[in-house]
Amino acid sequence: MATTEVERRRGQLAALSIAAVVIIVGVPLWWRTTETYRAWLPVSQIKELAKLQLHLSADVEVVFARGTVTPEQQKKVPLTQTQNMEHRVDEDTALSYRYETRYRTATIMEEDALNQPTAAEADLSLHTLSESPSGSLVVYVIPESSSLLPQNVDVYIGQRRTALLRIGSQMRVGKTLEQLLAHMEPRIKQVLHVMSFSHTDITAALSNRVRISPGNKESIADSMRAFKSSPGYEITFSLLNPDPKSHRLHWDIEGAVETYIQPLLTKLSPVANFSIDSQTLYYAMLGVNPRFDSSRSTYTLNADSLAHVINPVEARLGSNAASSNPVLNFLLYIPDAHHSPLYIHDHKKQQVPTNAFHSPRWGGIMIIRQCWVYNVNEFYEVDTVFPVDINIDMAKVMGVFLAQLRLLLGVQSSTPPPGFLVAPCGNAGLADWELDRLMWSRSVENIATATTTITSLAQLLDQIGNIVINDNIAQQVSSAVTSLQLAVSELEAGNLGFALQYSKEAILSSERAFFDPSLLHLLYFPDDQKFAIYIPLFLPMCVPILLSLLKIVSEARQKHREKKPKKD
Amino acid sequence: MYFLLVYMYIKNHVYMFPDLLGCHGKCRRYLFCCFQDRAGQFFSSGHTNNWAVLVCTSRFWFNYRHVANTLSVYRSVKRLGIPDSHIVLMLADDMACNHRNPKPATVFSHKNMELNVYGDDVEVDYRGYEVTVENFLRILTGRLPPSTPRSKRLLSDDRSNILIYLTGHGGNGFLKFQDSEEISNVELADAFEQMWQKRRYNELLFIIDTCQGASMYERFYSPNLMALASSQVGEDSLSHQPDLAIGVHLMDRYTFYLLEFLEDIHPASKTNMNDLFKVCPKSQCVSTPGHRTDLFLRDPGSVLITDFFGSVRKVELTMETINLTDPIDAESGELQKEMHTYADQLPVSEIIHQKPKQKDWHPPDGFILGLWTLILLVFFQTYGVKHLKHIF
Numbered sequence: 001m002a003t004t005e006v007e008r009r010r011g012q013l014a015a016l017s018i019a020a021v022v023i024i025v026g027v028p029l030w031w032r033t034t035e036t037y038r039a040w041l042p043v044s045q046i047k048e049l050a051k052l053q054l055h056l057s058a059d060v061e062v063v064f065a066r067g068t069v070t071p072e073q074q075k076k077v078p079l080t081q082t083q084n085m086e087h088r089v090d091e092d093t094a095l096s097y098r099y100e101t102r103y104r105t106a107t108i109m110e111e112d113a114l115n116q117p118t119a120a121e122a123d124l125s126l127h128t129l130s131e132s133p134s135g136s137l138v139v140y141v142i143p144e145s146s147s148l149l150p151q152n153v154d155v156y157i158g159q160r161r162t163a164l165l166r167i168g169s170q171m172r173v174g175k176t177l178e179q180l181l182a183h184m185e186p187r188i189k190q191v192l193h194v195m196s197f198s199h200t201d202i203t204a205a206l207s208n209r210v211r212i213s214p215g216n217k218e219s220i221a222d223s224m225r226a227f228k229s230s231p232g233y234e235i236t237f238s239l240l241n242p243d244p245k246s247h248r249l250h251w252d253i254e255g256a257v258e259t260y261i262q263p264l265l266t267k268l269s270p271v272a273n274f275s276i277d278s279q280t281l282y283y284a285m286l287g288v289n290p291r292f293d294s295s296r297s298t299y300t301l302n303a304d305s306l307a308h309v310i311n312p313v314e315a316r317l318g319s320n321a322a323s324s325n326p327v328l329n330f331l332l333y334i335p336d337a338h339h340s341p342l343y344i345h346d347h348k349k350q351q352v353p354t355n356a357f358h359s360p361r362w363g364g365i366m367i368i369r370q371c372w373v374y375n376v377n378e379f380y381e382v383d384t385v386f387p388v389d390i391n392i393d394m395a396k397v398m399g400v401f402l403a404q405l406r407l408l409l410g411v412q413s414s415t416p417p418p419g420f421l422v423a424p425c426g427n428a429g430l431a432d433w434e435l436d437r438l439m440w441s442r443s444v445e446n447i448a449t450a451t452t453t454i455t456s457l458a459q460l461l462d463q464i465g466n467i468v469i470n471d472n473i474a475q476q477v478s479s480a481v482t483s484l485q486l487a488v489s490e491l492e493a494g495n496l497g498f499a500l501q502y503s504k505e506a507i508l509s510s511e512r513a514f515f516d517p518s519l520l521h522l523l524y525f526p527d528d529q530k531f532a533i534y535i536p537l538f539l540p541m542c543v544p545i546l547l548s549l550l551k552i553v554s555e556a557r558q559k560h561r562e563k564k565p566k567k568d
Numbered sequence: 569m570y571f572l573l574v575y576m577y578i579k580n581h582v583y584m585f586p587d588l589l590g591c592h593g594k595c596r597r598y599l600f601c602c603f604q605d606r607a608g609q610f611f612s613s614g615h616t617n618n619w620a621v622l623v624c625t626s627r628f629w630f631n632y633r634h635v636a637n638t639l640s641v642y643r644s645v646k647r648l649g650i651p652d653s654h655i656v657l658m659l660a661d662d663m664a665c666n667h668r669n670p671k672p673a674t675v676f677s678h679k680n681m682e683l684n685v686y687g688d689d690v691e692v693d694y695r696g697y698e699v700t701v702e703n704f705l706r707i708l709t710g711r712l713p714p715s716t717p718r719s720k721r722l723l724s725d726d727r728s729n730i731l732i733y734l735t736g737h738g739g740n741g742f743l744k745f746q747d748s749e750e751i752s753n754v755e756l757a758d759a760f761e762q763m764w765q766k767r768r769y770n771e772l773l774f775i776i777d778t779c780q781g782a783s784m785y786e787r788f789y790s791p792n793l794m795a796l797a798s799s800q801v802g803e804d805s806l807s808h809q810p811d812l813a814i815g816v817h818l819m820d821r822y823t824f825y826l827l828e829f830l831e832d833i834h835p836a837s838k839t840n841m842n843d844l845f846k847v848c849p850k851s852q853c854v855s856t857p858g859h860r861t862d863l864f865l866r867d868p869g870s871v872l873i874t875d876f877f878g879s880v881r882k883v884e885l886t887m888e889t890i891n892l893t894d895p896i897d898a899e900s901g902e903l904q905k906e907m908h909t910y911a912d913q914l915p916v917s918e919i920i921h922q923k924p925k926q927k928d929w930h931p932p933d934g935f936i937l938g939l940w941t942l943i944l945l946v947f948f949q950t951y952g953v954k955h956l957k958h959i960f
């Protein structure tokens with residue numbers, strides 16, 4: 001009797017201890033070993049970044065030359081004004097622009113510089129006096145009597161960051177400074193619109209974040225044409241020779257790239273890295289048949305047939321397999337002997353002066369003009385010895401390619417308002433204020449893209465509970481968040497160079513985090529599949545434990561019930 | 569169900585509806601009076617480049633027709649202008665050189681061996697066992713390891729129109745990959761949503777030719793998606809014609825009639841999507857093809873076939889040139905005399921003298937454990953359990 005009691009007690013103890021081990025040790029162990037490793041992400045900071053508040057500020061200096069202000073007005077100068085403009089793009093994005101304008105009078109050296117015979121020389125000597133930092137502007141106000149600008153031109157925009165503004169004389173006498181400033185304000189606003197950031201540019205740069213209904217048709221075309229912001233680009237120059245039997249081509253591509261293209265790319269180095277290569281393709285045809293124009297005895301290509309030129313050639317172009325950067329292709333086509341000379345005609349049947357066309361986000365194609373080729377005097381006489389040596393004038397060719405490169409990289413050259421004269425951009429191919437505009441829009445675009453990437457990554461990781469978040473991803477996300485916060489604050493302070501640099505770092509980190517190969521979600525388990533996996537494992541083990549526990553409980557209750565009448 | 573989807577979509581993406589339809593009508597008028605130097609097609613669609621992802625998800629000889637389907641679509645897409653660098657082709661590629669192929673190095677799509685779709689210039693990006701669900705999702709979302717070459721990546725941007733064509737064996741809500749794994753419609757919809765978040769496409773056309781194909785596009789919720797399927801839920805897609813010499817069915821019905829339709833398209837044609845929806849009616853296809861356009865912003869009647877199947881470039885005439893006056897340095901001519909050397913592609917000396925990599929220790933797997941258990945059991949069976957205490 002006692003032994004059965006002992007046996008029963010031993011059995012109860014065994015069941016209880018097994019149940020205790022299962023619950024205390026087993027369940028936490030199973031939970032810890034089946035949870036996915038998720039490193040900590042700064043979710044609250046990411047949520048803050050989802051509501052983007054961008055403040056852009058520019059410093060403008062307005063310098064009055066002698067003869068533009070009366071002595072009473074001059075007493076009130078120097079003066080500083082600040083203008084703020086707020087725009088709400090959508091519920092998550094808000095922009096505010098601030099222009100800090102300082103008014104002062106010109107120094108003696110600046111007056112000397114403004115006394116040069118032409119505006120271009122004045123611009124050059126003003127630049128030697130002082131160098132404006134990135135993102136700022138200087139506007140020199142010159143009197144009506146000055147001969148720097150031609151008759152119908154009121155504003156001259158230089159190659160650096162200066163502009164010359166001529167005011168009418170009737171506003172000078174007997175007016176206070178405030179009235180003078182109010183009169184000049186529309187003109188200065190136009191200058192700012194051309195030389196510094198404008199609302200249309202900035203909102204276009206935000207297109208990754210906000211789907212805006214496109215304004216005018218020019219802005220649609222502009223937004224489609226330029227490449228998106230990328231840390232690097234590859235530029236390929238290709239020479240297409242469809243007829244090597246007739247033409248032997250010589251082009252000094254290395255020298256031309258070094259002299260003409262490299263200065264632009266060096267100037268653009270804060271914006272992106274560029275790598276250049278070149279190739280020659282033989283027997284590469286155009287794919288469309290040109291028509292013979294007997295009135296001009298030349299061959300012509302219609303503008304409508306140009307769209308079909310690119311595809312047959314593209315298959316042969318090739319690209320650098322090692323990088324995933326966007327590629328810009330520039331092709332120079334030398335027509336074969338039977339279709340020479342070849343010109344492109346626009347919709348009005350007029351010859352296009354550059355003889356070139358470009359395709360948005362792809363590159364440009366140019367057909368060589370006869371006058372840009374040396375060593376071919378009278379083309380194709382009866383006794384010409386083939387192949388003919390042809391030396392290509394790289395300066396003209398690169399002039400066209402440089403213009404196409406500017407368009408494809410997003411250097412907007414919209415028509416300036418009437419009365420404006422914009423200086424040609426010089427040998428670097430890019431004016432300083434154009435670089436500033438590009439840097440503004442690139443910074444904003446990078447910040448917008450990086451915030452969208454980070455917020456959508458956080459949302460994705462939140463939604464899908466069983467993606468593993470490794471430490472390196474968490475680190476990239478944290479560094480992206482830090483860089484973004486720094487970029488936004490630098491933009492607000494007006495330090496354009498730093499803002500662009502931080503925004504580039506933010507983009508790199510956020511892209512690396514978003515496109516990390518380990519973030520692949522292949523673990524879609526519907527609930528019934530989860531049950532189907534766990535039940536065969538746990539049910540056979542839990543059923544005996546549960547039953548024995550139930551038996552213990554029912555026996556204890558029975559004993560308790562037996563004890564109760566005894567107590568009575 | 570549709571109402572719920574549409575309601576949720578509108579709730580989440582209400583700020584994303586651009587006024588494209590409004591500007592479409594005004595565009596043409598504006599064009600001819602102000603922008604004669606821009607080509608006419610510029611504003612009809614918002615894309616600048618085209619990509620195609622063509623996937624055949626079956627292997628083995630009896631699934632010849634799936635490979636022929638995919639290769640036929642590949643040929644059409646190449647003929648209409650999309651270059652190989654913009655096509656990602658995933659095939660098991662075990663048909664052309666299969667031992668059972670009576671005409672090696674060929675894959676035919678019409679009986680009596682009329683059209684060899686394999687040809688000389690097929691560029692298969694993922695072949696054999698590389699065609700997996702994981703690789704497919706990696707291509708779509710862009711999460712490829714950094715060593716992946718350019719030809720295996722989908723390098724699309726926010727102005728790319730992408731065509732995705734899937735064929736193989738499928739069921740209600742899933743598609744079978746290479747007879748060993750499957751992709752579900754939820755995973756596919758999530759992949760497209762991730763593509764949309766990163767703006768990896770402008771518009772996407774999804775065509776699927778499998779049994780119960782319509783179930784694969786039921787769960788899509790990202791904008792700008794148009795989907796076509798060869799059969800509805802509960803129906804099977806049937807194959808078209810067997811060839812007695814090869815011994816297997818050569819094509820599926822839907823893709824056969826799709827191909828006939830595409831043969832009439834050339835790069836300048838103006839056929840639109842409404843004609844594509846009419847391809848292969850029930851009388852020819854036996855199954856009922858379906859399509860889904862509620863997530864697509866433009867009206868399907870204004871979408872050209874060549875917007876997805878071809879690659880018509882938009883061009884602008886270059887009107888400006890920059891006056892360059894610096895002469896090229898004479899010094900650079902001397903650079904050409906420098907001899908060009910060939911860089912070492914592989915560090916051969918390092919590879920030869922490499923030490924073998926230390927392999928990580930793994931605990932013994934099931935086979936070894938089972939073998940030892942068997943040996944121990946046999947031992948104790950023969951010699952009795954009482955020897956157990958000598959062991960432990």
